[in-house]
Amino acid sequence: MLSGVAMMPHGNDVLDPKDKKTKKLAETLKEIGRTFSGAEAYVLVSPHNVRMSDHLGIIMTEHLVSWLGFAGVELPGEYDTDRELAGRIYEKAKAKGIPVVDINFAALSGEYSRFPLTWGELIPLHFLEKRPLVLVTPARKVPRETLVRFGEVLAEVLEDYEKKVALIISADHGHAHDPNGPYGYAPESKEYDELIMGLIREDRLEELLNIDDELIRKALPDSYWQLLIMLGSLRKVPMELKITAYACPSYFGMGAALYVRP
């Protein structure tokens, strides 16, 4: 059963929040962790693991191991994959014609069947109780409607699964908020972030499909494609928005949203 859905950021600032808004964001992430403490597994969609142009990926390795922090901030840890669930997601998505690959690594099972994690996964996982998970990687050149359809298929698989599973969407938003940041300044970052948080708060997620490519391109988010997957899952299993938060303590926007079953 799909027990809940959360959008969570993956910027280092939430680990050690300095300003009021970021502190509220970190508190919201902790609340997400508490709310999902009853989950028996997670599906985690991350934009900073494998990045393929036109195929989604389902990581099938037995183990998932911390490997790559951002700016020297390391979060050690090792997690297990829920391989039964990973296999079901892969098989059903493939059967539905979604471009998806199953990613094993090194060995097909045992101690060498392991895959590296980055900040994109480790920061959301830091706020969640440790559970087996399935790591899913989105793709930017897959058509919008296909990403939504994948979200629908994902929700169907989760609804049929005997365990309670929370869906975690790892996502940060516009990356051009700060003229001194690595991507410089573009007003579209603020515009995009406000639009996304508005669509979430006002239950207008369907309008994600209408956002101009140009706005996305200029805003430099790493959220849009995962949000389309989230939209698909919420279409299939409508949920209630419980809490949101947003902060932009550096050059990129971070938002959180928690959906629970009504």
Added chain:
Amino acid sequence: MLSGVAMMPHGNDVLDPKDKKTKKLAETLKEIGRTFSGAEAYVLVSPHNVRMSDHLGIIMTEHLVSWLGFAGVELPGEYDTDRELAGRIYEKAKAKGIPVVDINFAALSGEYSRFPLTWGELIPLHFLEKRPLVLVTPARKVPRETLVRFGEVLAEVLEDYEKKVALIISADHGHAHDPNGPYGYAPESKEYDELIMGLIREDRLEELLNIDDELIRKALPDSYWQLLIMLGSLRKVPMELKITAYACPSYFGMGAALYVRP
């Protein structure tokens, strides 16, 4: 230009050979390294990196970093991808209808654009002078003829490339040679290994396509699919066999073969 082709093993024993045959095998690997010292880049096909069922993978990350040794034997090191060549291989294979994905990781460029290496890559690379490379991952459920065709396309891309590139096929053979080994004993391992080394020595690589699935299944090799890629490349750019070696110091067979342009 494709300057040469080598099949190289990836078992720890070649790093510290104990018996005569394994010493000869290690000497052969050193000779491969010397022969390819003029190469400006490598394409390395490895069965112990990403393992997808039905898609080949081209690793596109800027950096390739040692991550996973076998049985505690670590070979530290960091390598660069020849991204220009990686892109050409991906684009051409895709244009030719071969099921292939481009694998980026974490970030699309810069210091975080890195991918882990295992013993499957690190042991062959240990015997080769350091050069930029393109890491390619084979797939077992891709039809035999498609793997051969990928080898042909690969050779075409390399022939058109301005740099001298050596193609390295990382491969070990039957894994059921020893009743006390992790996979137990199957007589098919010896049969398979003798067949493969015979086809190589007698210039009958085309007969790879006739090997029974049942023999491959029972012999437990991790060579067959890469050898089909090698066959395709040698079809396109016929070469001269310069030296071979074979040893089986533990439960799995290791072979080497060096092909150079006539």
